[in-house]
Amino acid sequence: MADPMRIRAMAKDGEVVVKVLMAHEMETGQRKDSAGKPIPAHFIQHVSATWQGKVVLSANWGTAIAKNPFLEFSFKGAKKGDKIQITWTDNKGDKRTDEATIN
Amino acid sequence: MDQTRRNVLKAGGSAGLLALLATAGMLRSEAALAADWNQNAFGAKNLKDAFDALGAANRTQSADIAMVAPEIAENGAVVPIGAVSKIPGTESIAILIAKNPTALAASFDIPAGTDPSVSTRVKLAQTSDVHILVKANGKFYETKKEVKVTIGGCGG
Protein backbone atom coordinates (compact mmCIF):
# COMPACT_ATOMS: atom_id res chain seq x y z
CA MET A 1 0.00 0.00 0.00
CA ALA A 2 1.13 3.49 -0.80
CA ASP A 3 2.63 5.64 1.92
CA PRO A 4 0.69 8.68 3.17
CA MET A 5 0.96 12.07 1.50
CA ARG A 6 2.34 15.11 3.24
CA ILE A 7 -0.17 17.94 2.95
CA ARG A 8 0.40 21.47 4.18
CA ALA A 9 -2.55 23.85 3.86
CA MET A 10 -2.11 27.36 5.21
CA ALA A 11 -4.61 30.21 5.26
CA LYS A 12 -3.06 33.58 4.43
CA ASP A 13 -4.62 36.84 3.23
CA GLY A 14 -7.99 35.26 2.41
CA GLU A 15 -6.36 32.44 0.48
CA VAL A 16 -5.33 28.91 1.27
CA VAL A 17 -1.97 27.76 -0.05
CA VAL A 18 -1.78 23.98 -0.41
CA LYS A 19 1.49 22.07 -0.78
CA VAL A 20 1.41 18.32 -1.30
CA LEU A 21 4.12 15.66 -1.47
CA MET A 22 3.08 12.21 -2.65
CA ALA A 23 5.07 8.99 -2.31
CA HIS A 24 5.08 7.45 -5.78
CA GLU A 25 7.66 5.92 -8.11
CA MET A 26 6.40 7.76 -11.22
CA GLU A 27 8.02 5.12 -13.43
CA THR A 28 8.08 6.33 -17.02
CA GLY A 29 8.01 3.02 -18.87
CA GLN A 30 11.13 4.18 -20.75
CA ARG A 31 13.66 2.57 -18.44
CA LYS A 32 15.11 -0.92 -18.42
CA ASP A 33 16.07 -3.02 -15.42
CA SER A 34 19.53 -4.53 -14.91
CA ALA A 35 18.50 -7.57 -16.97
CA GLY A 36 17.54 -5.32 -19.89
CA LYS A 37 13.83 -5.84 -19.44
CA PRO A 38 11.66 -2.72 -19.79
CA ILE A 39 10.23 -1.52 -16.48
CA PRO A 40 6.50 -0.98 -17.00
CA ALA A 41 5.12 2.52 -16.59
CA HIS A 42 3.63 3.20 -13.17
CA PHE A 43 2.56 6.75 -12.54
CA ILE A 44 -0.12 8.97 -11.06
CA GLN A 45 -2.60 9.96 -13.74
CA HIS A 46 -5.07 12.00 -11.80
CA VAL A 47 -5.00 14.21 -8.73
CA SER A 48 -7.93 16.06 -7.24
CA ALA A 49 -8.34 18.30 -4.24
CA THR A 50 -11.69 18.85 -2.58
CA TRP A 51 -12.88 21.25 0.09
CA GLN A 52 -16.41 20.89 1.47
CA GLY A 53 -17.30 18.57 -1.39
CA LYS A 54 -16.16 21.08 -4.02
CA VAL A 55 -13.29 20.23 -6.34
CA VAL A 56 -10.74 23.02 -5.92
CA LEU A 57 -8.14 21.51 -8.23
CA SER A 58 -8.15 18.68 -10.72
CA ALA A 59 -5.04 17.59 -12.57
CA ASN A 60 -4.08 15.01 -15.15
CA TRP A 61 -0.44 13.93 -15.14
CA GLY A 62 1.85 12.13 -17.53
CA THR A 63 5.06 10.22 -16.88
CA ALA A 64 7.21 13.39 -16.80
CA ILE A 65 6.18 14.39 -13.30
CA ALA A 66 9.15 13.75 -11.02
CA LYS A 67 9.30 10.79 -8.61
CA ASN A 68 7.65 11.51 -5.24
CA PRO A 69 5.58 14.28 -6.83
CA PHE A 70 5.08 17.78 -5.53
CA LEU A 71 2.03 19.95 -6.16
CA GLU A 72 1.30 23.48 -5.03
CA PHE A 73 -1.83 25.53 -5.66
CA SER A 74 -4.03 28.04 -3.84
CA PHE A 75 -7.73 28.78 -3.63
CA LYS A 76 -10.16 31.21 -2.02
CA GLY A 77 -13.07 30.69 0.36
CA ALA A 78 -11.75 28.29 2.98
CA LYS A 79 -10.78 29.20 6.53
CA LYS A 80 -8.56 27.85 9.28
CA GLY A 81 -9.87 24.60 10.71
CA ASP A 82 -11.54 23.53 7.46
CA LYS A 83 -10.50 20.21 6.00
CA ILE A 84 -9.12 19.52 2.57
CA GLN A 85 -8.87 16.11 0.89
CA ILE A 86 -6.36 15.13 -1.77
CA THR A 87 -6.79 11.99 -3.86
CA TRP A 88 -4.47 10.49 -6.44
CA THR A 89 -5.16 7.63 -8.82
CA ASP A 90 -2.45 5.90 -10.84
CA ASN A 91 -2.42 3.99 -14.12
CA LYS A 92 -2.65 0.64 -12.29
CA GLY A 93 -5.81 1.77 -10.53
CA ASP A 94 -4.11 2.23 -7.15
CA LYS A 95 -5.40 5.24 -5.28
CA ARG A 96 -4.85 7.05 -2.04
CA THR A 97 -6.75 9.82 -0.24
CA ASP A 98 -5.35 11.90 2.60
CA GLU A 99 -6.89 14.72 4.57
CA ALA A 100 -5.37 17.79 6.20
CA THR A 101 -6.67 20.60 8.36
CA ILE A 102 -6.08 24.13 7.13
CA ASN A 103 -4.01 26.15 9.58
CA MET B 1 -10.14 9.99 -35.67
CA ASP B 2 -13.38 9.72 -33.76
CA GLN B 3 -11.49 8.55 -30.72
CA THR B 4 -9.24 11.58 -30.93
CA ARG B 5 -12.19 13.93 -31.22
CA ARG B 6 -13.96 12.41 -28.29
CA ASN B 7 -10.87 12.70 -26.10
CA VAL B 8 -10.31 16.28 -27.09
CA LEU B 9 -13.90 17.09 -26.30
CA LYS B 10 -13.61 15.34 -22.99
CA ALA B 11 -10.47 17.24 -22.05
CA GLY B 12 -12.01 20.50 -23.11
CA GLY B 13 -15.23 19.97 -21.21
CA SER B 14 -13.77 18.50 -18.09
CA ALA B 15 -13.43 21.68 -16.00
CA GLY B 16 -16.94 22.82 -16.74
CA LEU B 17 -18.41 19.43 -16.12
CA LEU B 18 -16.62 19.14 -12.81
CA ALA B 19 -17.96 22.47 -11.65
CA LEU B 20 -21.47 21.50 -12.74
CA LEU B 21 -21.41 18.19 -10.93
CA ALA B 22 -19.84 19.72 -7.88
CA THR B 23 -22.67 22.22 -7.58
CA ALA B 24 -25.17 19.44 -8.04
CA GLY B 25 -23.41 17.57 -5.24
CA MET B 26 -22.67 14.71 -7.56
CA LEU B 27 -18.95 14.20 -7.61
CA ARG B 28 -17.83 11.69 -10.15
CA SER B 29 -15.99 8.62 -9.01
CA GLU B 30 -12.21 8.57 -9.20
CA ALA B 31 -12.44 5.89 -11.86
CA ALA B 32 -14.46 8.22 -14.02
CA LEU B 33 -11.97 11.01 -13.44
CA ALA B 34 -9.07 8.78 -14.44
CA ALA B 35 -10.97 7.79 -17.55
CA ASP B 36 -10.82 11.44 -18.53
CA TRP B 37 -7.06 11.17 -18.93
CA ASN B 38 -6.40 12.22 -22.51
CA GLN B 39 -4.54 9.23 -23.95
CA ASN B 40 -3.81 10.93 -27.25
CA ALA B 41 -2.42 14.08 -25.71
CA PHE B 42 -0.32 12.31 -23.06
CA GLY B 43 0.87 9.71 -25.55
CA ALA B 44 1.91 12.27 -28.18
CA LYS B 45 5.59 11.83 -29.06
CA ASN B 46 6.20 15.42 -30.06
CA LEU B 47 5.09 18.91 -29.20
CA LYS B 48 2.91 19.48 -32.26
CA ASP B 49 0.94 16.25 -31.81
CA ALA B 50 0.45 17.06 -28.12
CA PHE B 51 -0.85 20.55 -28.89
CA ASP B 52 -3.12 19.13 -31.60
CA ALA B 53 -4.51 16.48 -29.26
CA LEU B 54 -5.28 19.19 -26.73
CA GLY B 55 -7.16 21.12 -29.41
CA ALA B 56 -4.54 23.84 -29.14
CA ALA B 57 -3.24 23.93 -32.71
CA ASN B 58 -3.86 27.68 -32.70
CA ARG B 59 -2.18 29.53 -29.88
CA THR B 60 -1.33 33.12 -29.06
CA GLN B 61 2.02 33.94 -27.47
CA SER B 62 1.27 35.77 -24.25
CA ALA B 63 3.33 37.87 -21.86
CA ASP B 64 0.57 37.40 -19.27
CA ILE B 65 1.79 33.92 -18.44
CA ALA B 66 4.70 33.80 -16.00
CA MET B 67 6.88 30.75 -15.72
CA VAL B 68 9.16 29.99 -12.78
CA ALA B 69 11.83 27.60 -13.98
CA PRO B 70 15.59 27.43 -13.61
CA GLU B 71 17.78 28.67 -16.49
CA ILE B 72 19.97 25.72 -15.72
CA ALA B 73 18.67 22.78 -13.71
CA GLU B 74 20.92 21.06 -11.22
CA ASN B 75 19.35 17.72 -12.06
CA GLY B 76 17.00 16.91 -14.95
CA ALA B 77 15.24 14.31 -12.78
CA VAL B 78 13.67 17.01 -10.59
CA VAL B 79 13.06 20.38 -12.21
CA PRO B 80 10.75 22.78 -10.36
CA ILE B 81 8.26 24.45 -12.69
CA GLY B 82 5.74 27.07 -11.65
CA ALA B 83 3.11 28.66 -13.89
CA VAL B 84 0.98 31.73 -13.22
CA SER B 85 -1.63 33.00 -15.65
CA LYS B 86 -2.85 36.59 -15.50
CA ILE B 87 -5.25 35.99 -18.37
CA PRO B 88 -8.84 36.56 -17.18
CA GLY B 89 -11.04 33.47 -17.36
CA THR B 90 -8.18 30.96 -17.16
CA GLU B 91 -9.73 27.47 -17.22
CA SER B 92 -6.69 25.25 -17.45
CA ILE B 93 -2.89 25.30 -17.39
CA ALA B 94 -0.70 22.66 -19.06
CA ILE B 95 3.05 22.02 -18.97
CA LEU B 96 4.74 20.61 -22.07
CA ILE B 97 8.38 19.65 -22.55
CA ALA B 98 9.47 19.80 -26.18
CA LYS B 99 12.27 17.23 -26.10
CA ASN B 100 10.83 14.65 -23.72
CA PRO B 101 9.82 11.24 -25.14
CA THR B 102 6.23 12.35 -24.56
CA ALA B 103 5.75 16.10 -24.58
CA LEU B 104 2.74 16.67 -22.32
CA ALA B 105 3.75 16.57 -18.65
CA ALA B 106 0.66 17.80 -16.85
CA SER B 107 -2.65 19.53 -17.26
CA PHE B 108 -4.44 21.33 -14.44
CA ASP B 109 -8.11 22.32 -14.48
CA ILE B 110 -8.64 25.56 -12.59
CA PRO B 111 -12.18 25.86 -11.21
CA ALA B 112 -13.63 29.26 -10.21
CA GLY B 113 -12.19 30.33 -6.85
CA THR B 114 -8.85 28.63 -7.47
CA ASP B 115 -5.87 30.81 -8.44
CA PRO B 116 -4.57 30.28 -11.97
CA SER B 117 -1.21 29.39 -10.44
CA VAL B 118 0.31 25.93 -10.00
CA SER B 119 3.73 24.51 -9.20
CA THR B 120 5.14 21.03 -9.61
CA ARG B 121 8.42 19.26 -10.43
CA VAL B 122 9.09 17.56 -13.73
CA LYS B 123 11.66 15.33 -15.40
CA LEU B 124 13.63 16.66 -18.36
CA ALA B 125 15.29 14.05 -20.53
CA GLN B 126 17.67 16.72 -21.88
CA THR B 127 18.02 20.47 -22.30
CA SER B 128 14.66 21.56 -23.71
CA ASP B 129 12.10 24.28 -24.15
CA VAL B 130 9.38 24.11 -21.52
CA HIS B 131 6.00 25.40 -22.68
CA ILE B 132 3.11 26.63 -20.57
CA LEU B 133 -0.24 26.41 -22.30
CA VAL B 134 -3.19 28.33 -20.89
CA LYS B 135 -6.80 27.92 -21.92
CA ALA B 136 -8.96 30.95 -21.19
CA ASN B 137 -12.46 31.61 -22.50
CA GLY B 138 -12.02 28.80 -24.99
CA LYS B 139 -8.81 30.22 -26.47
CA PHE B 140 -5.22 29.04 -26.06
CA TYR B 141 -2.23 31.11 -24.96
CA GLU B 142 1.37 30.07 -24.61
CA THR B 143 4.79 30.99 -23.29
CA LYS B 144 8.06 29.07 -23.32
CA LYS B 145 11.52 29.05 -21.78
CA GLU B 146 14.62 26.97 -22.30
CA VAL B 147 15.83 24.96 -19.32
CA LYS B 148 19.37 23.59 -19.53
CA VAL B 149 20.15 20.25 -17.95
CA THR B 150 23.62 19.56 -16.54
CA ILE B 151 25.55 16.44 -15.65
CA GLY B 152 26.61 16.27 -12.04
CA GLY B 153 29.52 15.06 -10.00
CA CYS B 154 29.71 12.39 -7.32
CA GLY B 155 26.34 13.07 -5.80
CA GLY B 156 27.18 15.16 -2.75
Next chain:
Amino acid sequence: MSSIKLRAVVALSGLALVCAAQVARSEAAVPKKAAAPAKKAAPESKSAIAAEFEKFRDIMEDASPAELFEAKGAELWKQKRGPKNASLEKCDLGLGPGVLKGAYVRLPRYFADADQVMDAERRIVYCMVTLQGFKESDLAKQPFSKGSHVPDPVSLVTFVAGQSRGMKIAAPQKHPREREAYKVGEEIFDYRAGPWDFSCATCHGDEGLRIRTQDLPDLSTKKGAIAAFQGWPGYRMTGGLMHTLQWRLNDCFRQQRFPEPAYVSQTLSDLMTYLAVNANGQVYKGPGIKR
Protein backbone atom coordinates in the same frame (compact mmCIF):
# COMPACT_ATOMS: atom_id res chain seq x y z
CA MET C 1 48.67 17.87 -2.61
CA SER C 2 50.47 19.18 -5.63
CA SER C 3 48.40 20.12 -8.60
CA ILE C 4 50.96 18.47 -10.85
CA LYS C 5 50.21 15.12 -9.30
CA LEU C 6 46.49 15.80 -9.53
CA ARG C 7 46.75 16.68 -13.17
CA ALA C 8 48.72 13.55 -13.81
CA VAL C 9 45.98 11.51 -12.25
CA VAL C 10 43.37 13.27 -14.36
CA ALA C 11 45.41 12.64 -17.48
CA LEU C 12 46.07 9.00 -16.67
CA SER C 13 42.46 8.26 -15.93
CA GLY C 14 41.73 8.60 -19.64
CA LEU C 15 38.29 7.37 -20.44
CA ALA C 16 37.40 6.19 -16.96
CA LEU C 17 34.03 7.67 -16.19
CA VAL C 18 34.59 8.03 -12.51
CA CYS C 19 33.86 11.13 -10.51
CA ALA C 20 37.07 11.06 -8.61
CA ALA C 21 39.04 11.18 -11.82
CA GLN C 22 37.22 14.25 -12.99
CA VAL C 23 38.19 16.48 -10.13
CA ALA C 24 39.92 19.43 -11.65
CA ARG C 25 41.17 22.75 -10.55
CA SER C 26 39.36 25.47 -12.44
CA GLU C 27 42.57 26.52 -14.15
CA ALA C 28 43.56 22.96 -14.90
CA ALA C 29 40.27 22.23 -16.60
CA VAL C 30 41.01 24.64 -19.45
CA PRO C 31 44.29 24.48 -21.31
CA LYS C 32 46.38 27.57 -20.60
CA LYS C 33 46.57 28.65 -24.24
CA ALA C 34 42.84 28.66 -24.80
CA ALA C 35 42.13 30.41 -21.53
CA ALA C 36 42.54 33.99 -22.70
CA PRO C 37 40.33 33.95 -25.80
CA ALA C 38 37.81 31.64 -24.15
CA LYS C 39 37.22 34.05 -21.33
CA LYS C 40 34.86 36.35 -23.23
CA ALA C 41 32.91 33.53 -24.77
CA ALA C 42 32.23 31.85 -21.43
CA PRO C 43 28.42 31.85 -21.26
CA GLU C 44 27.96 31.64 -17.52
CA SER C 45 30.35 32.02 -14.68
CA LYS C 46 30.63 29.16 -12.25
CA SER C 47 29.22 31.27 -9.44
CA ALA C 48 26.12 32.22 -11.47
CA ILE C 49 25.38 28.54 -12.01
CA ALA C 50 25.96 27.79 -8.34
CA ALA C 51 23.59 30.64 -7.39
CA GLU C 52 20.91 29.27 -9.73
CA PHE C 53 21.30 25.78 -8.25
CA GLU C 54 21.04 27.20 -4.75
CA LYS C 55 17.93 29.26 -5.52
CA PHE C 56 15.99 26.28 -6.82
CA ARG C 57 17.32 23.96 -4.15
CA ASP C 58 15.90 26.40 -1.57
CA ILE C 59 12.55 26.26 -3.37
CA MET C 60 12.64 22.47 -3.21
CA GLU C 61 13.78 22.32 0.40
CA ASP C 62 10.66 24.26 1.35
CA ALA C 63 8.74 21.10 0.46
CA SER C 64 11.36 18.39 0.41
CA PRO C 65 10.52 14.78 -0.42
CA ALA C 66 12.73 14.01 2.60
CA GLU C 67 9.59 14.84 4.62
CA LEU C 68 7.97 11.67 3.30
CA PHE C 69 10.78 9.62 4.84
CA GLU C 70 10.76 11.65 8.03
CA ALA C 71 7.07 10.77 8.43
CA LYS C 72 7.80 7.12 7.72
CA GLY C 73 10.63 7.12 10.27
CA ALA C 74 8.32 8.66 12.89
CA GLU C 75 5.90 5.76 12.39
CA LEU C 76 8.68 3.16 12.56
CA TRP C 77 10.01 4.72 15.78
CA LYS C 78 6.68 4.20 17.56
CA GLN C 79 5.76 0.81 16.15
CA LYS C 80 6.32 -2.37 18.09
CA ARG C 81 8.54 -4.39 15.77
CA GLY C 82 11.16 -7.09 15.58
CA PRO C 83 11.52 -10.45 17.40
CA LYS C 84 11.13 -8.64 20.74
CA ASN C 85 8.01 -6.79 19.59
CA ALA C 86 9.25 -3.50 21.03
CA SER C 87 9.27 0.09 19.85
CA LEU C 88 12.33 2.33 19.75
CA GLU C 89 10.83 4.80 22.18
CA LYS C 90 13.32 3.76 24.87
CA CYS C 91 16.32 4.14 22.56
CA ASP C 92 18.97 6.39 24.11
CA LEU C 93 20.54 8.59 21.45
CA GLY C 94 22.82 10.23 23.99
CA LEU C 95 20.46 12.58 25.81
CA GLY C 96 18.54 9.88 27.67
CA PRO C 97 16.05 7.18 26.65
CA GLY C 98 13.56 8.50 24.11
CA VAL C 99 14.98 12.04 24.00
CA LEU C 100 14.97 13.07 20.34
CA LYS C 101 15.19 16.87 20.33
CA GLY C 102 18.75 17.92 19.64
CA ALA C 103 20.14 14.37 19.76
CA TYR C 104 21.27 14.29 16.12
CA VAL C 105 23.42 17.45 16.31
CA ARG C 106 25.16 16.01 19.39
CA LEU C 107 26.33 12.89 17.58
CA PRO C 108 28.66 11.08 17.17
CA ARG C 109 29.34 10.58 20.88
CA TYR C 110 30.68 7.99 23.29
CA PHE C 111 28.13 5.49 24.65
CA ALA C 112 29.18 3.64 27.76
CA ASP C 113 26.69 0.79 27.25
CA ALA C 114 28.30 -0.10 23.92
CA ASP C 115 31.74 1.22 24.90
CA GLN C 116 31.94 2.85 21.45
CA VAL C 117 31.78 6.24 19.82
CA MET C 118 28.69 5.99 17.63
CA ASP C 119 27.08 8.09 14.93
CA ALA C 120 23.30 8.38 14.53
CA GLU C 121 22.79 5.47 12.15
CA ARG C 122 25.08 3.18 14.11
CA ARG C 123 23.28 4.03 17.33
CA ILE C 124 19.85 3.46 15.79
CA VAL C 125 20.98 0.08 14.48
CA TYR C 126 22.34 -0.68 17.98
CA CYS C 127 18.89 0.10 19.40
CA MET C 128 17.15 -1.99 16.75
CA VAL C 129 19.38 -4.91 17.77
CA THR C 130 19.27 -4.50 21.56
CA LEU C 131 15.67 -3.31 22.00
CA GLN C 132 13.87 -4.94 19.08
CA GLY C 133 15.99 -8.04 18.55
CA PHE C 134 16.87 -7.45 14.91
CA LYS C 135 20.13 -8.97 13.71
CA GLU C 136 22.82 -6.53 12.63
CA SER C 137 23.90 -8.93 9.89
CA ASP C 138 20.37 -8.78 8.45
CA LEU C 139 20.31 -4.99 8.56
CA ALA C 140 23.70 -4.91 6.83
CA LYS C 141 22.51 -7.05 3.90
CA GLN C 142 20.95 -4.19 1.93
CA PRO C 143 21.69 -1.11 4.01
CA PHE C 144 21.30 1.54 1.29
CA SER C 145 18.30 2.84 -0.66
CA LYS C 146 17.95 1.36 -4.11
CA GLY C 147 15.05 1.44 -6.55
CA SER C 148 11.92 1.40 -4.42
CA HIS C 149 13.73 -0.20 -1.46
CA VAL C 150 14.27 2.18 1.46
CA PRO C 151 15.88 0.44 4.46
CA ASP C 152 14.19 1.18 7.80
CA PRO C 153 17.33 2.71 9.37
CA VAL C 154 17.37 5.30 6.56
CA SER C 155 13.85 6.50 7.40
CA LEU C 156 14.66 6.36 11.12
CA VAL C 157 17.84 8.45 10.74
CA THR C 158 15.85 10.95 8.65
CA PHE C 159 13.22 11.18 11.38
CA VAL C 160 15.81 11.60 14.14
CA ALA C 161 17.75 14.20 12.13
CA GLY C 162 14.53 16.18 11.59
CA GLN C 163 14.22 16.47 15.37
CA SER C 164 17.37 18.65 15.38
CA ARG C 165 16.22 21.02 12.64
CA GLY C 166 17.42 24.57 13.27
CA MET C 167 19.76 23.56 16.09
CA LYS C 168 23.47 24.20 16.43
CA ILE C 169 25.85 21.34 15.74
CA ALA C 170 27.56 20.41 19.01
CA ALA C 171 29.40 17.11 18.57
CA PRO C 172 31.05 16.46 21.95
CA GLN C 173 34.78 16.16 22.53
CA LYS C 174 34.67 15.65 26.31
CA HIS C 175 35.33 11.94 26.52
CA PRO C 176 38.82 10.73 25.62
CA ARG C 177 37.31 8.24 23.18
CA GLU C 178 35.54 11.09 21.38
CA ARG C 179 38.81 12.95 21.03
CA GLU C 180 40.45 9.77 19.82
CA ALA C 181 37.66 9.30 17.24
CA TYR C 182 38.32 12.82 15.93
CA LYS C 183 42.04 12.13 15.56
CA VAL C 184 41.51 8.79 13.82
CA GLY C 185 38.88 10.43 11.60
CA GLU C 186 41.36 13.12 10.61
CA GLU C 187 43.91 10.47 9.74
CA ILE C 188 41.42 8.56 7.61
CA PHE C 189 40.52 11.81 5.87
CA ASP C 190 44.14 12.42 4.89
CA TYR C 191 45.09 8.78 4.26
CA ARG C 192 46.20 8.28 0.69
CA ALA C 193 45.91 4.82 -0.81
CA GLY C 194 44.28 2.75 -3.49
CA PRO C 195 45.14 2.34 -7.18
CA TRP C 196 44.89 6.12 -7.73
CA ASP C 197 46.63 7.19 -4.54
CA PHE C 198 43.59 9.15 -3.40
CA SER C 199 42.48 10.41 -0.04
CA CYS C 200 39.30 12.22 1.04
CA ALA C 201 41.49 15.33 1.11
CA THR C 202 42.32 14.97 -2.58
CA CYS C 203 38.83 16.16 -3.44
CA HIS C 204 37.85 17.84 -0.19
CA GLY C 205 41.04 19.32 1.25
CA ASP C 206 41.48 22.45 -0.82
CA GLU C 207 39.49 25.50 -1.84
CA GLY C 208 38.10 25.99 -5.32
CA LEU C 209 37.85 22.39 -6.46
CA ARG C 210 34.92 21.11 -8.41
CA ILE C 211 33.59 18.17 -10.42
CA ARG C 212 31.79 19.29 -13.56
CA THR C 213 29.39 21.98 -12.29
CA GLN C 214 29.58 20.94 -8.66
CA ASP C 215 31.71 22.75 -6.13
CA LEU C 216 33.67 20.56 -3.74
CA PRO C 217 33.80 21.96 -0.21
CA ASP C 218 37.04 21.83 1.75
CA LEU C 219 35.91 19.65 4.64
CA SER C 220 38.95 20.39 6.78
CA THR C 221 37.69 23.95 7.34
CA LYS C 222 34.77 25.13 9.45
CA LYS C 223 33.10 26.70 6.43
CA GLY C 224 33.49 23.57 4.33
CA ALA C 225 32.67 21.01 7.00
CA ILE C 226 29.12 22.27 7.35
CA ALA C 227 28.59 21.21 3.74
CA ALA C 228 29.38 17.62 4.68
CA PHE C 229 27.01 17.68 7.63
CA GLN C 230 24.32 19.86 6.10
CA GLY C 231 21.77 18.31 3.84
CA TRP C 232 22.31 14.75 5.14
CA PRO C 233 20.33 12.68 5.44
CA GLY C 234 19.46 13.88 1.97
CA TYR C 235 16.94 13.20 -0.76
CA ARG C 236 19.02 12.64 -3.86
CA MET C 237 17.41 13.95 -7.00
CA THR C 238 19.30 11.31 -8.97
CA GLY C 239 17.12 8.25 -8.63
CA GLY C 240 14.86 10.00 -6.14
CA LEU C 241 16.42 8.13 -3.23
CA MET C 242 16.77 8.98 0.45
CA HIS C 243 20.33 8.54 1.67
CA THR C 244 22.19 9.02 4.94
CA LEU C 245 25.71 10.24 5.63
CA GLN C 246 26.58 6.57 6.13
CA TRP C 247 25.85 5.98 2.44
CA ARG C 248 27.59 9.14 1.29
CA LEU C 249 30.84 8.31 3.07
CA ASN C 250 30.66 4.69 2.00
CA ASP C 251 30.35 5.89 -1.57
CA CYS C 252 33.43 8.10 -1.15
CA PHE C 253 35.39 4.94 -0.32
CA ARG C 254 33.99 3.20 -3.39
CA GLN C 255 34.74 6.16 -5.62
CA GLN C 256 38.32 6.27 -4.38
CA ARG C 257 38.62 2.57 -5.21
CA PHE C 258 39.14 1.75 -1.54
CA PRO C 259 37.64 -1.38 0.01
CA GLU C 260 34.22 -0.31 1.31
CA PRO C 261 33.88 -0.19 5.09
CA ALA C 262 31.46 -2.54 6.84
CA TYR C 263 28.00 -1.14 7.56
CA VAL C 264 27.94 1.04 10.72
CA SER C 265 31.64 0.47 11.26
CA GLN C 266 33.94 2.37 13.61
CA THR C 267 35.77 3.80 10.59
CA LEU C 268 32.72 5.79 9.54
CA SER C 269 31.90 6.86 13.10
CA ASP C 270 35.44 8.25 13.34
CA LEU C 271 35.19 10.03 10.02
CA MET C 272 31.81 11.47 10.97
CA THR C 273 33.25 12.66 14.27
CA TYR C 274 35.95 14.55 12.36
CA LEU C 275 33.39 16.15 10.05
CA ALA C 276 30.83 16.95 12.76
CA VAL C 277 33.35 18.50 15.14
CA ASN C 278 34.74 20.63 12.30
CA ALA C 279 31.18 21.86 11.70
CA ASN C 280 30.46 22.56 15.37
CA GLY C 281 28.66 25.81 16.18
CA GLN C 282 26.88 26.03 12.85
CA VAL C 283 23.12 25.60 12.44
CA TYR C 284 21.79 22.32 11.08
CA LYS C 285 18.90 22.90 8.68
CA GLY C 286 17.52 19.36 8.80
CA PRO C 287 17.23 16.62 6.17
CA GLY C 288 17.90 18.17 2.80
CA ILE C 289 18.06 17.80 -0.94
CA LYS C 290 21.14 16.59 -2.75
CA ARG C 291 21.94 16.39 -6.39
